[in-house]
Amino acid sequence: MEADSERVAIFMAWPYANGPLHLGHVAGNCLPADIQYKYERARGRSVLMCSGSDEHGTPITLTAEQNGISPQEVVDKYHGINSKSLADLGCSWVDNVDPRGVDFGGTLYNRTSDPMHKDMVRIVFEDLLDAGFLERTTMQQYCSISNGEVRFLPDRYVEGTCPVCSADGARGDQCDDCGSTYEANQLRNPVSKLDPTASVEIRDTDHMFFRLDLFQEELVERSKARTKVWKPNVRAMTKNWLDMGLRPRAVTRDIDWGITLPLEGEDWDSKRVYVWFEAVQGYYTCARIWAERYAVSAGHKHGVDAWENWWKVDSNGVSPKHIYFMGKDNIPFHTIIWPSIIMAMNAAASGNPPTCEPLPGELALESNVPANEFLLLQGGQFSKSRRHGVWLPSFLERYDPDTLRYYLSINMPEGHDSDFRWDEYVNRVNNELIGTYANFVHRVLTLAHRLPNHTSNPLEAYYDSSLHTEHAAIVSEYLQSATESLERQRFKESLRSIMSIAQLGNSILQEAAPWNHIKNTDSSDGIKSLSSLAYCWLLCKGLAVTLRPFIPFQSDRLWEMLGCTEDIDSVSWLDSYSDNSFSWNSSKPNPLFERLDLESILKHEKSLADEEDSKDNESKPTQGGSGDDLIDYEDFVKVEMRTGKILSVEDHPNADKLFVVVIEDGPDSTRTVCAGLKGHYTASQLEGLDIVFVANLRPRKLRGVLSEGMLLAADDEDGNVRVLTPEDGMPPGSLVR
């Protein structure tokens, strides 16, 4: 393979270790990062890939509380599950040291609870503090007090009575009913959503803030220079943040699960590093930890400093290439916050002002941040609580990882959200992956095996390269465009170009019709035809190499069936279609994939869902203690439900999902209620309907409009909503019981 001195670091956003990975993570993060890594290796480059589990923060502590275990147990569990899923998916995290040798790099799927990560974060914290990039500020924050235990609460976990309009349910800093904002201490009757019985008060608390504002100018300059490189979604999101103006951001918080602070004094004992500040540093700490744990023992020539090859600008001013993969929700962290921290680290080390153009010896900034949009599931967002999702571990138990990799690659949410649909998965796998690609390979292999007895490849004797210059030129164009696409992280486009080569192969076979000459190979037509078959054999070799980033398992299988003895790792991407040597494997070829059957897949998925349902039904009564969920008849009759007739429906002036509905609730009597039915019904569908409503609910303003009751409606797992309506003939105002 030709030497390529380029140094590349592949960074994948750190999955939160609070649950198993779902297909959205795979399509948005894991797969693109892995494809890019494998491609860069095939180019002969030195590549280091870093990521791991993000293991701190409030949600993990809540999961731990709910399950009665420690936060560490939560993250241990999911770090294990997710590491295994990634390996089963064929991602390269399993090779900590590059099989070509440690000088080529390697990978590390680390975790933020790693003591070395924690130490390095504390050192960065100190350096930035000394350099004046962190400042101490006193802020006021809610906390709940229960049994003498003080717990600080984020604003979104507090609600109370609005000081302006007296509405209930106002949030810590803003009232949704009247829209007014106020200082934290003005909210009346604050209550903790996590523990409603605790008393809530305001306390002063000191925190360290990162001076993001100091980097505004450099970031504006940098983002202008990146307009040609960044995707539209990345440009837009970043510009939006910069236009709003950057402000200092707290890097510490009142919580006990996280990295302790390198600060003296009791004040700081109960505080930890804020996750956003610490997890992004994982890209840097992970590279250093890789060097210490793997590069040294594998004999890297630079030992513990090996990481610098992938992180520091070299003496000629050349930066390593840094590519960060993530979903759209993570963009500002990678175009604003993390670059600022890197600039701050550089400035702290050199004593110079921050600059967006790192000098030789300094840490490099991103080369691209190809953020993906979201993968939806049958049109809706993946959701743990609504059980709307396909989880990676259960998927991989049943289906071939390469089929998933193919489908998600060809359907990647690169420009906008895309959809995971079972029928489309089956279609694309059967028609494209199997019909076009695997079928081509199988045709070539079985035809070759039908030629007369042989111990080496029988096609070699017929091959005449001069007959295929036109085809070779087309293949070379496809390869070049696939390569250019991958240089720009355009995976769909790239995969399509490569698939075009398989399609070309099919048409070459069609035209040459070698099956007519298998038994009588001597005619001049026969020789020409078999030369085409021989050329197709060479195409299969190229396809194995160039599809390997996308479907690694089956590429390796194909390579073996072709009888190639050379290590596929040492074949250069650019030369993959130019090697004219003929290998041979005398054992009978087998199809690469099995066709998928949509009906049986849907049946299985449904049975999985039913299983979950029955599990839930069984566990519910025991969960809250038996009988606790039951109410007395007296409680039930307190709810006064009546029939009514909808007279008019109008859009709520200040809410997207609300209708303002006037109902006839008795003879010559009407009332107004707000109903969140927009999107489920049109106004005209509702008008005139007989409905059931709760009549004695305390009236409450909803985004400024007083609602005197509540329409009853049913909703199912899929989010469908239907209003309740009595059988005809009941006059408005009739009691329901």
Added chain:
RNA sequence: AGCGGGUUGGAGUAGCCAGGUUAUCUCGUCGGGCUCAUAACCCGGAGACCGGUGGUUCAAAUCCACCACCCGCUACCA
């Protein structure tokens, strides 16, 4: 309502930032061919006033303005 994204043949998409010959690809559909191959493969056809209305320009899917609808986050809500 705030912020972001989207609207291109029946479905899904490329092209838009850097305006310019017959608007891309996959699936589906119709017709023909092949029979080696996993009912797979190959060739050809039909099908789009590029969401709407204005504007800029010699020229607009592409740039600008306004409008409509869809999605996500936040809010609200059955």
